[in-house]
Amino acid sequence: MIKRLFSFVLLTGLGFVFYYALTNITASRELTGVSAEYAERGAAELGAANLVTAIVVTYRGLDTLGEVSVLFLAATGIAVLLRRKKGYVQARSEDKRGSSEILKTGTDFLVPIIVMFGVYIFMNGHLTPGGGFQGGAVVASAVMLQFLSNPSYRLNHTVFGFIESMSGFFYVSIGILGIVLAGGFLDNRILPLGNFGSILSAGAIPVIYTLIGLKVGTELAGILDNMRRDA
Amino acid sequence: MDKLPQIILQISTYFVSAGIILTALRLIKGPTMADRVVALDAFTVISISLIVLIACIAGRVIFLDVGVVYAILSFIGVVAVARHIEGGL
Amino acid sequence: MEWNTLLGSILTLSGSIFLFLGALGVFRMPDLYNRMQAGTKATTLGTMLTLLGIGICHTEWLGQIIILIMFIALTNPISSHALARAAHFKGIPLTAKSVTDKLKEEESKEEVR
Amino acid sequence: MDKTIRILFSTAVLTLFFFIWTGTKEPGNLIIFASFALIVSIIYRNYLRSPIIHPKKLAYSLYYILFLFVEIIKANIDVALRVIKPVIPINPGIVKVKTKLKSPMGRLLLTNSITLTPGTLTVDIDGDTLYIHWIDVKDKEESGATERIVSNFEKYLEVIFG
Amino acid sequence: MNIIFLIGFALMITGFWGMLTQKNMIKIILGLAIVETGVQLIMVAFGFIEGRTAPILDSAVPVKKAVEMIVDPVPQALVLTAIVIGVAVNALALTFIIKMYQKKKSLNITEYRDLKW
Amino acid sequence: MELQQGIFILMGVAMIVSSIVAMYVKDLVSSVIAVGVVSLFASILYLILQAPDVAMTEAAIGAGLSTLIFLYALKRTRDTEEEND
Numbered sequence: 001m002i003k004r005l006f007s008f009v010l011l012t013g014l015g016f017v018f019y020y021a022l023t024n025i026t027a028s029r030e031l032t033g034v035s036a037e038y039a040e041r042g043a044a045e046l047g048a049a050n051l052v053t054a055i056v057v058t059y060r061g062l063d064t065l066g067e068v069s070v071l072f073l074a075a076t077g078i079a080v081l082l083r084r085k086k087g088y089v090q091a092r093s094e095d096k097r098g099s100s101e102i103l104k105t106g107t108d109f110l111v112p113i114i115v116m117f118g119v120y121i122f123m124n125g126h127l128t129p130g131g132g133f134q135g136g137a138v139v140a141s142a143v144m145l146q147f148l149s150n151p152s153y154r155l156n157h158t159v160f161g162f163i164e165s166m167s168g169f170f171y172v173s174i175g176i177l178g179i180v181l182a183g184g185f186l187d188n189r190i191l192p193l194g195n196f197g198s199i200l201s202a203g204a205i206p207v208i209y210t211l212i213g214l215k216v217g218t219e220l221a222g223i224l225d226n227m228r229r230d231a
Numbered sequence: 232m233d234k235l236p237q238i239i240l241q242i243s244t245y246f247v248s249a250g251i252i253l254t255a256l257r258l259i260k261g262p263t264m265a266d267r268v269v270a271l272d273a274f275t276v277i278s279i280s281l282i283v284l285i286a287c288i289a290g291r292v293i294f295l296d297v298g299v300v301y302a303i304l305s306f307i308g309v310v311a312v313a314r315h316i317e318g319g320l
Numbered sequence: 321m322e323w324n325t326l327l328g329s330i331l332t333l334s335g336s337i338f339l340f341l342g343a344l345g346v347f348r349m350p351d352l353y354n355r356m357q358a359g360t361k362a363t364t365l366g367t368m369l370t371l372l373g374i375g376i377c378h379t380e381w382l383g384q385i386i387i388l389i390m391f392i393a394l395t396n397p398i399s400s401h402a403l404a405r406a407a408h409f410k411g412i413p414l415t416a417k418s419v420t421d422k423l424k425e426e427e428s429k430e431e432v433r
Numbered sequence: 434m435d436k437t438i439r440i441l442f443s444t445a446v447l448t449l450f451f452f453i454w455t456g457t458k459e460p461g462n463l464i465i466f467a468s469f470a471l472i473v474s475i476i477y478r479n480y481l482r483s484p485i486i487h488p489k490k491l492a493y494s495l496y497y498i499l500f501l502f503v504e505i506i507k508a509n510i511d512v513a514l515r516v517i518k519p520v521i522p523i524n525p526g527i528v529k530v531k532t533k534l535k536s537p538m539g540r541l542l543l544t545n546s547i548t549l550t551p552g553t554l555t556v557d558i559d560g561d562t563l564y565i566h567w568i569d570v571k572d573k574e575e576s577g578a579t580e581r582i583v584s585n586f587e588k589y590l591e592v593i594f595g
Numbered sequence: 596m597n598i599i600f601l602i603g604f605a606l607m608i609t610g611f612w613g614m615l616t617q618k619n620m621i622k623i624i625l626g627l628a629i630v631e632t633g634v635q636l637i638m639v640a641f642g643f644i645e646g647r648t649a650p651i652l653d654s655a656v657p658v659k660k661a662v663e664m665i666v667d668p669v670p671q672a673l674v675l676t677a678i679v680i681g682v683a684v685n686a687l688a689l690t691f692i693i694k695m696y697q698k699k700k701s702l703n704i705t706e707y708r709d710l711k712w
Numbered sequence: 713m714e715l716q717q718g719i720f721i722l723m724g725v726a727m728i729v730s731s732i733v734a735m736y737v738k739d740l741v742s743s744v745i746a747v748g749v750v751s752l753f754a755s756i757l758y759l760i761l762q763a764p765d766v767a768m769t770e771a772a773i774g775a776g777l778s779t780l781i782f783l784y785a786l787k788r789t790r791d792t793e794e795e796n797d
Contacts, residue, residue: 011608011611011612014611022604031644031665035669036662038668039662039665050765051668052668052671055669055672056676067676071680071683078686081691082694097319102544104537105541106398106541109538110394112474115473116473117299119469120466121296123466133675133773134300134772138300140777141307141776144307144311144780145307148307216679224784227690227781227785227788235326236325236326236328239329240329240332242336243329246336246337246340247336248719249343250343250344251722251726253346253347254347255749256347257346257347258733258745259733263412264739264741265406268745269352270359271748272356273343273359277342277363278752280336280367280371281756282756282759283371283374283388284374287377288715289762291648291649291764292378292655293649294649295381296764296768297759297768300771301752301771302391302392302395304775305752306395307780308748308775308776309399309403310399310402312403313406315783315786316741320787341513341516344517348516353556354523357512362513364505364549365508365509384453384454387454394545397544397555401548401554401556404556404557405556405557414527598717598721602728602757606731612735621740621786622735622740622743624782625735625747626735628751628774629747629750632751632774639761639766642763643761648762666762674766678766678774681774689781689782696789
């Protein structure tokens with residue numbers, strides 16, 4: 001009971017702080033400082049139509065590298081914690097109730113379309129909303145649909161691990177190439193900027209986002225598979 | 232007279248929002264968890280309409296991409312909860 | 321005013337009314353399966369009409385809208401079928417007004433065997 | 434050979450979707466996307482279905498879509514009339530029907546159509562037996578229910594999917 | 596945009612309250628997810644400017660006029676990062692919970708008092 | 713602008729009530745569903761706040777994948793104990 005009272009007092013104090021902060025906020029009327037700079041120069045300098053992508057991939061590229069590393073560490077940690085013991089017998093998947101024929105047919109029909117939509121999202125990250133993280137999540141959700149419709153579906157960990165490590169390696173290599181050929185780490189101008197508005201524009205951004213998409217997709221699928229297995 | 236389509240679109244936005252609120256009520260009230268999932272199913276389909284209406288009001292075609300991602304993920308979410316209920320996850 | 325804007329907005333309005341009625345059905349119906357009936361049918365047609373109306377308003381969006389409609393018309397019945405099957409397997413009862421339940425009879429027959 | 438046709442067909446369909454979705458004018462975009470679509474089709478080659486190319490089947494499919502749309506509108510008016518009454522008039526139950534269709538895709542479309550049309554919802558499928566929740570049971574027996582629910586869709590789907 | 600700030604703060608308070616008072620560990624993680632949503636909502640609302648449009652340049656927003664027409668893109672980029680990291684953190688925390696459950700067969704957090712003095 | 717404010721208020725109230733439901737309902741699956749609904753509402757709000765990238769991320773990751781991860785965790789912690797309250 002004391003704990004509850006203490007929480008109540010704490011949250012009331014927090015509420016007052018929030019209220020005080022809220023009354024002192026004035027809505028900004030125009031872009032200031034670094035945002036205005038990005039908005040003004042982003043399209044001309046990098047050739048990316050989606051300014052959020054330009055910021056995520058290039059201007060704040062190191063943040064994204066850190067984010068990908070955090071995701072990788074989380075996936076590795078989950079895999080280590082939930083690894084199977086030696087001599088473990090494969091789980092009894094006949095205990096689970098099978099899915100209906102309709103769901104199976106629908107899955108077969110929908111999975112290629114969903115994967116292709118994920119590919120579209122991470123390839124067009126510099127033109128339309130979306131990018132590597134969202135596209136990777138959509139690809140992982142297609143794998144998830146297969147898990148759902150077929151309880152005995154097994155993921156090929158060799159292939160997935162290979163794709164994941166290769167895309168990570170190439171991502172860092174492109175970043176280092178940026179130092180060598182252009183202005184700095186993860187500079188996208190190592191490739192020509194191309195026509196504003198087509199897929200092959202904005203220098204290396206589509207390549208980087210495709211690699212991030214593959215990496216995030218395989219990692220999220222790996223996390224789901226590890227969480228799913230009975231250990 | 233020129234503003235009539237705009238007004239009609241606003242009225243339909245209100246209808247769609249009211250529908251979302253009704254499904255949310257069922258979701259809060261629902262006696263069992265299966266009732267809540269039915270409410271979730273209806274809720275996601277209705278909110279796809281709301282997304283497209285927002286895209287129309289804002290006048291940006293790129294918002295439709297969000298609608299498709301929403302449709303895919305809501306379908307998979309509902310199937311996931313259904314499979315969890317019947318014990319096949 | 322162009323005719324297509326008016327037509328599109330009227331279609332959108334009717335679609336949103338169907339969506340509202342479907343939500344009302346989800347709220348009012350007595351048991352899970354009947355709620356599912358209202359929730360699936362009315363919302364599918366409502367979404368289709370709303371989207372089509374907006375596609376007629378902005379004719380350059382029509383292709384994307386049609387793909388979205390196809391996707392919804394294909395996936396919504398599948399998810400609702402999966403849900404109905406799970407609910408019946410879990411043993412969620414039909415309302416007291418129901419007249420027959422052949423699936424339950426079939427399952428109990430199998431258990432006897 | 435059959436597999437190659439399926440892969441090429443799926444690539445073409447996915448690229449067509451991309452074309453409709455973006456409305457792009459540049460051939461370069463289409464080529465890039467088509468190569469990705471080819472890779473995805475090769476990865477999922479075991480899941481693909483053979484295409485419908487027969488002209489008669491195509492004509493039937495178009496007619497079927499129109500028929501379905503009319504049925505869906507009827508279904509909605511039905512549901513709407515039920516919902517707005519103060520006491521909801523229902524007489525529900527789960528009935529059993531048989532289908533003659535053999536192909537999985539045909540059955541998928543059949544169950545989807547049943548779910549979208551007046552007062553019926555597919556609950557379970559077991560071989561060629563469908564269990565259907567009917568909001569207003571008019572016939573408890575198997576043959577009568579089959580006559581009322583399934584047969585008017587079946588005669589089109591039988592032609593389309595063989 | 597004071598309404599959005601209010602919503603975000605209310606979500607944060609609800610999530611914190613749940614985290615502090617609930618006993619079930621999975622509910623604590625759910626409270627964490629709600630707090631994350633609230634914080635992200637507030638961060639996006641900081642970048643919003645009334646009457647402007649999304650920071651994506653196409654036919655609706657010409658490149659020359661971008662500065663006068665778009666909302667602030669920087670908070671959006673930060674929130675994008677935050678969401679992905681949030682789900683990774685949630686997954687890792689749930690993995691720990693699974694391992695703890697396998698040891699003690701309980702989800703109640705008051706049972707875990709091994710380090711309590 | 714009244715339309716925008718009205719939608720904000722409706723969505724906000726629904727979000728807060730769903731989060732309270734998520735914290736206080738007994739059944740854990742319902743709790744997970746309620747948190748998913750909070751994410752879906754948040755996604756719509758992001759779209760009205762002109763942030764389509766964030767809306768897409770929230771719909772894909774916050775509502776879809778995180779719900780499934782929670783469901784898997786629920787499945788794996790409910791093997792022996794029926795009621796995990």
